[in-house]
Amino acid sequence: MTNHRAQQPGLSADEAADWQECQREHDDLMGQLAHREALIENGLVDSYEEYAFGWD
Known part of the structure; x- marks a missing residue:
């Protein structure tokens, strides 16, 4: 993913x-x-319901 380590302008620490x-x-x-x-896309699961996100 992208690198977001730089201090953001206008924000406190x-x-x-x-x-x-x-x-x-x-x-x-x-x-x-x-x-x-x-x-x-690769046919390893058939539907969105078969895959759980990390917060589930």
Whole structure:
């Protein structure tokens, strides 16, 4: 995924840390989604219901 370690303009250190944590969670979710799509496209699962995201 992308590198989001740079300090974000206009944010305090605490706000930047929160932003970075949210960005990591977003990147992880996008990775899970890409994995799910690849499984479906390759016929390894038949439907979205057969694949569970990490938060389930």
